[in-house]
Amino acid sequence: NAGVTQTPKFQVLKTGQSMTLQCAQDMNHEYMSWYRQDPGMGLRLIHYSVGAGITDQGEVPNGYNVSRSTTEDFPLRLLSAAPSQTSVYFCASSYVGESFPTYNEQFFGPGTRLTVL
C-alpha cells in the first residue's frame, strides 16, 4: 500500500495564480482532511470530508476549495494564491468506524511545500 500520497512535493506560485494540490489514499478511509503547517503554529485544519460527496470547512478555509468525488481522492484548490498561503500542506486520512473520525489514527502524507511570491 502506498498510504497517503501528495503531489507535488514543492511548488512556487506567483500571486494570483491558481493550482490544485493532489491527495490520494489507498486505505479506503472515509475521513480525509487538509492541514497547513506554519512555523510556531502547529497544524491548522483547512477542510475535511467524511465521505465521497461530503465536505466541510475547518479552521482556516478562506481561499481554498475542496471536492470529494471518490473515496480515494481529495484535491485542494487554491483559487487565487496569496503570499499568506505560503506554507506546508498536509493531507491526512483515517478510518471512521463507530467513533468520531479524528479519534482513530490519522495517516499523513509527506506534505507539499508551497511558496507564493
Added chain:
Amino acid sequence: AQSVTQPDIHITVSEGASLELRCNYSYGATPYLFWYVQSPGQGLQLLLKYFSGDTLVQGIKGFEAEFKRSQSSFNLRKPSVHWSDAAEYFCAVGHMDSNYQLIWGAGTKLIIKP
C-alpha cells in the same frame, strides 16, 4: 479561547537520558488527547491517545503519557531517549466544541545530544 499549549519550543536531551514534553489544554471538560511525532521531512505519526480510563497510556516507540485532570495536562515521557527520537512532537486535542476536529499545539522540537 480554547487552546493547546506546548510551552517548550525546543528541548535538548542527552542520548540515554529521560524525557518529558509538556502539553496543556484549556478545555473545560475532558477532551480527547493525542501525541503525534513528525520526523524531519515526513508526515506525522500517532504515538498515543487518551480517551478515558487509566490516565497513564502507553504508546509506540517506548513513549507514555499521563493525563492529569487537575492540571489540564497530558505530558509525554520516555525513560531513555535514542538518537532516532530526534523529531518534532505535537500534542492535539479533540473536543465537542470543535466538532472533534483536532486542535494542535505548536510543537516541541527534540534535539538529542550524543
